[in-house]
Amino acid sequence: MQLKLTRPICFFDLETTGVNVAKDRVVEIAILKIHPNGNKESKTWLVNPEMVIPDEVIAVHGISNEKVANEPTFKELSKEIYNMIKDSDLGGFNSDRFDIPLLAEEMLRAEIDFDMKNRVAVDVQTIFHKMEKRTLGAAYKFYCDKDLIDAHSAAADTNATYEVLLAQLDRYPELENNMKMLAEFSSHKRTVDFAGFIILDDEEEEVFSFGKHKGKKVHDVLTKEPGYFSWILNADFPLYTKKILTQIKLSKLNNKLG
Numbered sequence: 094m095q096l097k098l099t100r101p102i103c104f105f106d107l108e109t110t111g112v113n114v115a116k117d118r119v120v121e122i123a124i125l126k127i128h129p130n131g132n133k134e135s136k137t138w139l140v141n142p143e144m145v146i147p148d149e150v151i152a153v154h155g156i157s158n159e160k161v162a163n164e165p166t167f168k169e170l171s172k173e174i175y176n177m178i179k180d181s182d183l184g185g186f187n188s189d190r191f192d193i194p195l196l197a198e199e200m201l202r203a204e205i206d207f208d209m210k211n212r213v214a215v216d217v218q219t220i221f222h223k224m225e226k227r228t229l230g231a232a233y234k235f236y237c238d239k240d241l242i243d244a245h246s247a248a249a250d251t252n253a254t255y256e257v258l259l260a261q262l263d264r265y266p267e268l269e270n271n272m273k274m275l276a277e278f279s280s281h282k283r284t285v286d287f288a289g290f291i292i293l294d295d296e297e298e299e300v301f302s303f304g305k306h307k308g309k310k311v312h313d314v315l316t317k318e319p320g321y322f323s324w325i326l327n328a329d330f331p332l333y334t335k336k337i338l339t340q341i342k343l344s345k346l347n348n349k350l351g
Contacts, residue, residue: 094263097270098129101181102215104258106251107192108154110146114194114288115331118142119167120156122196123247124177125255136177137248139164154245171203182212182272186229186254189216189280194287194331201332208336209287213276217258220279224265229253236260286334291341299341311341 096102104125111117123137139156141164151157167174185192193214200207221232230241233253237260243249262270268278285291285299291311292302299311306314306321315322322342326335 094259094270095131096127096259096262096272098127098272100212100272101126101128102184102272103127103178103181104184104251104255105178105188105192105196106185106247106254107195108156108245108247109150109195110142110144111150112191114191114198115329117195118144119195119199120146120161121154121247122174123251124174125251126177126181127255134177135248135251138170138174140170141166167199168203171200171205175200175205175207182214182276183209184215184217184254184258186250186257187216187218189214189219189287194333197287197333198331201336208333213273214279215258215272215275216279217254217261218279220261220268220275221257223278224261229257232257236264285341286331286337288331288334290330290334291337311338315342 104127106123107119108121109117109119119140120142121137121139123135125133125135127133139161141161143166146156146158146161183193193209197207217232218229221227225232225235227235229250230244233239233241233256236257237253239253239256241249241253258275262268268275283293285293290301290303291299294300294308294310301307301309301311301314306318322338325338
């Protein structure tokens with residue numbers, strides 16, 4: 094089975110200082126880029142997170158503070174990483190809920206205007222969970238009949254994720270070998286921002302998914318309670334959520350002026 098691609102897709106995996114998308118940082122990133130002609134290129138970077146990696150996290154991925162102390166920061170690597178993925182769709186394992194949101198935060202902190210407007214994301218974990226409901230190691234054994242050696246190594250996890258997707262396409266004839274369709278199948282819900290604070294309702298309107306304004310249209314809330322916009326911008330929300338909220342506010346303003 095070969096992926097039918099109209100543009101490249103970059104499978105990627107992050108090892109991080111923790112699981113808080115807004116606060117934690119990347120310590121390792123691996124990217125496997127698959128081109129429409131079948132050519133592959135891969136790259137792995139160790140990253141100085143500019144913060145202490147907790148012992149309990151080191152116990153999971155084995156990347157110590159000493160190991161990354163002299164490595165470049167994400168900001169120093171950001172242009173090289175972005176150049177590798179900027180023309181591509183994205184693929185990963187639990188990437189919709191973790192890797193892509195955290196990558197977006199790192200890119201925005203590095204002053205790179207990262208977004209998903211012109212690309213799709215295929216979350217192999219979601220396809221797996223919808224079909225079999227297990228973990229990456231079990232997925233690799235189930236679909237590929239291989240043991241996942243060096244689990245929680247970004248490179249090993251990235252290559253396993255790619256192989257699992259190929260095997261899923263072989264196994265399930267109902268899955269279309271098309272990145273847009275796979276992205277739609279592997280999405281959890283129709284989020285506007287990565288973190289899911291803003292989602293689309295049945296009328297394709299942006300609504301808040303949390304707090305006192307849960308279920309209310311973003312435009313209505315910002316019109317009636319402009320201070321809520323300022324509160325979100327100054328509170329501990331992901332940078333990408335703030336970016337999307339600002340875009341919505343400016344878009345509605347421009348429509349009004351037009």
